[in-house]
Amino acid sequence: MSGDSHVLPIRKGTTFSDEAVPDIDPTTTAGLLAERLQAWKHAVGYLEDYVEAVEKVHKAHSKEYEKVLKTISHPLKEGAHFDQGLGGVAGFLENMRVNTQAMINSNAETEKTLKGSVLPILERLHKEIKAKVKEVSHGVEKGAKDIEKARNTTQKHIELLGQHTAAFESTGARMTPTDDPYVIQRGVIHRLNKQVIEENNHRNDLINVQDSFKAFEAHVIETVQQAMDALNQVAGGQAEKTRALYTDMLGAAQRIPPDFEWKGFVTREGHRLVDPNDPPRSVEALVFPNQNHNSTKPLIEGSLERKSRNKLSWGTQSGYYVVTPSKFLHEFKDDDNLRYDPKPELSIYLPDAVIGAPSGEKFNIKGKDKSKSFSSKLAGSSELNFKAHSASEAQKWFDAIRTAAGATGSAYESQASSPSGTVSDTKPNLEKIDASAHKEQDTGITGGETVSSPTEISPTIAKKDTIKTESPADDKKATVA
Numbered sequence: 001m002s003g004d005s006h007v008l009p010i011r012k013g014t015t016f017s018d019e020a021v022p023d024i025d026p027t028t029t030a031g032l033l034a035e036r037l038q039a040w041k042h043a044v045g046y047l048e049d050y051v052e053a054v055e056k057v058h059k060a061h062s063k064e065y066e067k068v069l070k071t072i073s074h075p076l077k078e079g080a081h082f083d084q085g086l087g088g089v090a091g092f093l094e095n096m097r098v099n100t101q102a103m104i105n106s107n108a109e110t111e112k113t114l115k116g117s118v119l120p121i122l123e124r125l126h127k128e129i130k131a132k133v134k135e136v137s138h139g140v141e142k143g144a145k146d147i148e149k150a151r152n153t154t155q156k157h158i159e160l161l162g163q164h165t166a167a168f169e170s171t172g173a174r175m176t177p178t179d180d181p182y183v184i185q186r187g188v189i190h191r192l193n194k195q196v197i198e199e200n201n202h203r204n205d206l207i208n209v210q211d212s213f214k215a216f217e218a219h220v221i222e223t224v225q226q227a228m229d230a231l232n233q234v235a236g237g238q239a240e241k242t243r244a245l246y247t248d249m250l251g252a253a254q255r256i257p258p259d260f261e262w263k264g265f266v267t268r269e270g271h272r273l274v275d276p277n278d279p280p281r282s283v284e285a286l287v288f289p290n291q292n293h294n295s296t297k298p299l300i301e302g303s304l305e306r307k308s309r310n311k312l313s314w315g316t317q318s319g320y321y322v323v324t325p326s327k328f329l330h331e332f333k334d335d336d337n338l339r340y341d342p343k344p345e346l347s348i349y350l351p352d353a354v355i356g357a358p359s360g361e362k363f364n365i366k367g368k369d370k371s372k373s374f375s376s377k378l379a380g381s382s383e384l385n386f387k388a389h390s391a392s393e394a395q396k397w398f399d400a401i402r403t404a405a406g407a408t409g410s411a412y413e414s415q416a417s418s419p420s421g422t423v424s425d426t427k428p429n430l431e432k433i434d435a436s437a438h439k440e441q442d443t444g445i446t447g448g449e450t451v452s453s454p455t456e457i458s459p460t461i462a463k464k465d466t467i468k469t470e471s472p473a474d475d476k477k478a479t480v481a
Helices: 028-071 088-103 111-117 119-139 142-168 181-237 238-252 260-272 374-379 389-407 459-464
Strands: 301-306 317-322 328-332 346-349 354-356 362-368 379-388 431-432 444-446 467-469
Touching: 028 088, 028 111, 028 119, 028 181, 028 260, 088 238, 111 119, 111 181, 119 181, 142 181, 181 238, 181 260, 238 354, 301 389, 328 389, 346 362, 354 389, 362 389, 379 389
Parallel strands: 354 444
Antiparallel strands: 301 317, 301 379, 317 328, 328 346, 354 362, 362 379, 431 467
16 A cells, blocks of 8 residues: 555534534434444445355355355445555455455365354344444434424524514514513523533534444454454365465455554545544534624623512512613523523513612612512512612612613602611702693602603703792602602
8 A cells, every 4th residue: 555644634524613503414423424334234244145155155166156256246335435445345355356256166065164153253243233333323313303402492592582683673672571682692592501512412422432433343354354264264175276265365354454444434534523622512602693682782780689579578689680771670590591591580661660869879669570470470569679789889770770761861869768668857959840730750760859750841841841949848758769
């Protein structure tokens, strides 16, 4: 053989791309390896046919040797899997054809010995290959089905995200909490994680199968060599010419390195095999449609402490809160998208809520929970008291909530309340719009004074209305929103 070195091609046929749902068929590699085992099975089948024919030839002399030649005269099935040059299985079979042609006139006397010693070796090897075919075919079939199922689930949620991100623009961002693109996007990531786990498990199974092929094929070659050696011994009692021909066939088989065919196969078909050096997939590196759509980017998010809605409880509980462009304030257990499907435990539609300006690091919101959870059905509208990590953080949350609620004008700061919920006697000197011209606001931003809704004031009326300042004696007590 030539001493030229072979450069292995770059493997890319089954390497997963950065697409969330790749088009690669997960059964491609398994099918290729199963086909290769079929080629080995047929090669061993050729040898079995050959020895059986030799057995008959020892009974029927030269005419039966013509039948022996016919068993290996046809092109090898799946022959593309073998190196067509000298030194491999294809060259070995060609060597057998040439020597068998020379044995047509030789005498055969050892039919029973061949039947009892040589054929069982190849028959056992044939069964081993069939068992390996079943292992490869059925072992990865379940993994491929799991991948397909996970990909279909991911694709459905990506399409759902596309529908609701489109609806976000057309409906003016007014939608239910479950239709919030932010929530759906987190659901996509959750299902992508399940899909990637299935893909990586399937990939590891394929790598293990590939790694076992080298040793298995070496075993096949060694067993074939063992069978040929037995055949040589059985036929050794024949004429020197017949012995020489069998010895030549044995030499052709023994000259095949155990990994010769596998190396040649990798050289020719390496681009269709899984590269063990490729890194496994990760959710962080994946991209999918509308991943960075404006509707999926929160206005503000982080942890807050909230007083329990249970009147018998005096403590606070920490949660992860998000204000989305869809004008919802969502509460989650945490910011983990992978362990559990991230569904809001509380969802307040801010334009319908009454929002109290911050007092130090505390602020409050009164609104109806629209998350459709069990607790929301029991609670109805309730007042939620929040506590940020600092006064500046509370102000940031208030500004984001006010923006999401669509409120305009000045914000009034709520007065600090006592533990029992009463309001301090000190009354702020606040300005308000004449209530005789417009209804008082029942939703929006509130502080120590009830003000008219900014959304109900037209530019014409705003110019005509006069701003009145009430005396402390006429002020109402500040309400805790």
